[in-house]
Amino acid sequence: MSDKHYLALSGGVGGAKLAHGLAQVLAPEQLTIAVNVGDDFEHLGLPIWPDLDTVLYTLAGIANPDQGWGRADESWQVLDELKQLAGPSWFLLGDKDIALHLARRHLLDQGLDASTVAQSLAKRLGIHQRVLPVSNDPLRTLVETDEGWLEFQRYFVGRRAEPTLQSLQFKGAQQAQLAPGVREALTHPGLAGVILCPSNPYLSIMPMLAVAELKERLQTLTVPVVAVSPIVAGMALKGPAAKIMAELGVEPKANTIAELYHDFVDLTLVDNADAELVAGDRRCLATATVMKTVDDRKALARQCLAEIERLQQC
């Protein structure tokens, strides 16, 4: 299996867990993880890449286990003082997290592209897989709500995703090129399959698919593409995916995920809780998708790889 290569597409918390599982069961050189950049923004001069950081922290085993972002054993000296100074404190920045953003700023200031910066930070955290932004170019999710257009983090963190979502725009997507390292994974002679991790389809996966080359290559790929539904029993395990789908007039159900990705995903793994819902739907397979432990992550990763192998033999 060691000459086989896999590409995983991931957003934040749920996606990062499966990416971690894949990293546990594959050799480092077998895995490329492409990460959503739509949430990225600059705040107080700090370049903040929330999904990439969550993937890095999760793979390094230093993610906060209780929240969907940030580091374990974090301290809050800077933010506490920033509050004292009446500075903006709506976006929670821990001290260790700030250090990563400052290290990234330093690398960016040297003229390095986003992929090189991501790889450099990954190595410093002891991560040997390729963890790459889907694009080195700016691509920013904008959210149209009943309160008007909002920058993503203003909506997601500043307003806790409370405003009703009406539409999404991925600013810069038309100009954004696929990151060379992601293209390399997709054209890798040993590419065995692609895994869409269980991330928010609208806020994490679609901004990635908005990079035209990625969607085109996925649509014409000859190897299997397997998705894992982030929706379990009509709810998102974390985050506002179900709320957003309902607001956009899409039923927040596991089989809807298969429908959303129908033009390039061969199989969607849904949770056993949704087994009845997908009974008879050959595009879906019910299994245990909820990852509470590292063993859960590894088991789901193994199943993704097994399904890819099975589909390849069809």
Place this chain on the structure above:
Amino acid sequence: MSDKHYLALSGGVGGAKLAHGLAQVLAPEQLTIAVNVGDDFEHLGLPIWPDLDTVLYTLAGIANPDQGWGRADESWQVLDELKQLAGPSWFLLGDKDIALHLARRHLLDQGLDASTVAQSLAKRLGIHQRVLPVSNDPLRTLVETDEGWLEFQRYFVGRRAEPTLQSLQFKGAQQAQLAPGVREALTHPGLAGVILCPSNPYLSIMPMLAVAELKERLQTLTVPVVAVSPIVAGMALKGPAAKIMAELGVEPKANTIAELYHDFVDLTLVDNADAELVAGDRRCLATATVMKTVDDRKALARQCLAEIERLQQC
């Protein structure tokens, strides 16, 4: 005395102490403190204004008492993690200090000029005096050494002022306009005098005098200008002033300070340790200039004001 106004020119630590003394003995509306900007730089995306911050921290009573920079009761979570990440750690940034830089970044990002930003930060720290950068425009000290030209902080902090200094350049000085608030102080109908605080003449005072309008106004001022020598018994109390003066071929002696400023300073206060040195020199007056306590700062401030009053009556 309450309708009298005073302008103090200050660099970092020594200057900040006298500025603090003046702030203690004058009403807030009587004092404008213009601060050197030549040391300012951007580091890891953070706008760092070392001299202004030292003045702010000193006036707010939160300066580190043992070092010439930074805050008391500081923590180092961010820098510790930055070291873990192999990020640049040559410039020491405490957590509370970082918070101030982030708050400043936020204000600058709103398009506010440097004076407005400085005043806003001062207010948040409970400071009611006008503490202003000498110019709102970029003006950066560059240092020519036996190792070539260095940016100021690379020389001062990165190389601990060890390379032999050959010459100085104040980049941007020709274009830099005097900050409007400093001009207001100099044209204040109640202006009673100007105090040059005991700061490094080459690294703190000269970058300020490089703003042409400041030097011109000081040279043509009708009210007294009093300086306090930062050199005591041939040495600087803090920092490399004596080393630098020697490298530039200037005798590091208290009366040299009077010589340097001869075209606009009416009286230079030197320490009693140098009383013999300045005996018979009417431009100099020996007194106690070493400020170990807050009372020392207030006493020296009162003497500066008394000398201004005496000179005015001459």
